[in-house]
Structures are given as C-alpha cells and as structure tokens.
Amino acid sequence: GRRSSSTLPIESELVVTENAPIVYIVDDDERIREALSDLLESHSMPAVTFGSAGAYIGASKPDLPACLVLDIELPDINGLELQAQIADGDHPPIVFITGHGDIPSSVRALKRGAVDFLTKPFSDSDLMTAIRSAIARDKAARAVRAELSVLNQRYLGLTPREREVMPLVVSGLLNKQAAAELKISEVTLQIHRRNVMQKMEATSLAELVRFAEKLQIPVRRSRRTGSA
Numbered sequence: 001g002r003r004s005s006s007t008l009p010i011e012s013e014l015v016v017t018e019n020a021p022i023v024y025i026v027d028d029d030e031r032i033r034e035a036l037s038d039l040l041e042s043h044s045m046p047a048v049t050f051g052s053a054g055a056y057i058g059a060s061k062p063d064l065p066a067c068l069v070l071d072i073e074l075p076d077i078n079g080l081e082l083q084a085q086i087a088d089g090d091h092p093p094i095v096f097i098t099g100h101g102d103i104p105s106s107v108r109a110l111k112r113g114a115v116d117f118l119t120k121p122f123s124d125s126d127l128m129t130a131i132r133s134a135i136a137r138d139k140a141a142r143a144v145r146a147e148l149s150v151l152n153q154r155y156l157g158l159t160p161r162e163r164e165v166m167p168l169v170v171s172g173l174l175n176k177q178a179a180a181e182l183k184i185s186e187v188t189l190q191i192h193r194r195n196v197m198q199k200m201e202a203t204s205l206a207e208l209v210r211f212a213e214k215l216q217i218p219v220r221r222s223r224r225t226g227s228a
Contacts (some may be wrong), residue, residue, distance in 0.1 A: 021135045022064050024092065025049045026056045026079070027071040032097075032120075036069065039124055045131070051075070053082040065142060066092035067115075067134035069127075073100060080105060083112055090145065093134035097122065151211050154200050162199070165192040169205070170212040171219040 023045055025036050033049040040047040050056040054076050056068075068091065072079040083094055094114045098105070101119030109117050115137060116130035158166065161182075168178035179189035202208035212219070 020064065021045065021138075022062065022066045023047045023069060023131060023135075024056060024061075024066060025069045026051075026053060026074065026082075027069075027097070028052065028073070028075050029071075032071075036127075039127070040131075043128060053077045053079070056082075057086075065135050065139045067131050067138065068092045068094045069131065070094050070096055072096060072098035072105060080108060083109065083114065087112060090141075093137045093141075095127070095130040095134055097127075148214060151200070151215055154211075155215055155217075157199050158196060162192050162196050165189065166196050166200075166208070166212065167217055167219050169193055169196065170209045170217070 023040050025033055025047055027033050027036070027049070028051050030051070033051070037047045037049055048059070050059065053074050070079045070082065074082070077085075079096060079098075094109070096106070096109050096114050096117045097120060098117070099120045101117070106117035115134040116126075118126060118130065155163070164182060165178065168181055173181065175189050175193065176186050178193075179186045182189065184192075196202075197208060200208060200211055202211060
C-alpha cells in the first residue's frame, strides 16, 4: 500500500509516519508533561499531552498503536476512575504514574489490566520499558481485532444455509450426518461445505475450526448415535 505521513487532528500539530505508535500523557503537572514529552521525543516517539481526564476523553485520536501514561491524581476524576470508565472500549494499554503510590491502588490498577504502576520519581528506563511493553500489547490486540473483523466480513458473505452447515462441519460430523441433520442430500451438503471453505478462505478443516472459535460460533453437535 501507499506510505504517507499524516497530520493528527489533536491538540498540537503532530506529524507521524504511518503506523508509528503514539503516547498519550495525562498529568495535571505541566512540568511533568513537558519532561515526559521531551523524553519520548528523544526516543523518536510522538506524544500528545493532556492536563485532565476530560481533555483526553474529548480528544479525537488517530487509529494507531498507542499507550496511555496516566497520573492517578487528576483535577477532574481519579486516574483509576478513568481506567474503569474506558475499560469497555478499545483504549490503549495504561501505564500509571503517581506521586502518591499505595499498594491497594497499584493492585487495583494492575488487576484491571494496567501494564505498570510507577511511583514518582521513576527512572527514564523503567518508564520507557513500560511504554514499549504497552505498545507491544496494543499492537497484538489490534492484530487480533483486525483478524476478527476480516473473519466477520467473510462470515457475513455466507448464505443462511451455509451458516447452518458451518457449525455442523466444524463439530466433526461426517457429511452424511450433517446432511441428515439439515434434511438435505449428502451431495448438496458437500457443495455447501465447499462454499463455506472457499468463502471463509480456510485452507483446511482445522483452520475453519479455528475461525469458528474466533467468531464464537456455537457448535451444534448431533444427538444421533446411530447411523445417519
């Protein structure tokens, strides 16, 4: 595909290369925001800073791998509350930073999926390690979502009958058993099965099973124990 740089429509003008990760910094201390921005710039990582949770939530964000460096004590809502609010969305992995670290807060943050919980003053290397780990996690999650989106599009291309055939095929039924289950001929079942394999772009039955699991398609196993 074409490679291009794009200007991001958020706060300050920020030009990044395609698919370059971005780091969001939410901290009410301007000196901390500037220091972290400078640190990230020295590692060739674009950063966007916010002084409050509300400013972060309200900003438009490019569709890029990202990390959220989040202070606990914020002027509007607590960083842990923000983590809870955005938990159901596709938000970037969080690295918490705080000047008032306490064990219960760090345990809560990590249980909810935070990558790390750093107490100020922390070392630049510890922060960069946590940020790189968060970005790697986000890239992996984005790859999973992208694959699921592709599989959903393929599944939507199946006919209603093919969607009935697919769970029976991946459940391991023989063609004649699946055909009997749907009250169609074995030849017709084989045609539908071939169409399902082609439309789902599965190279083997094992791959089709993996696709079905990712799509969370319920397997309809036959109740028959005798010959079909």
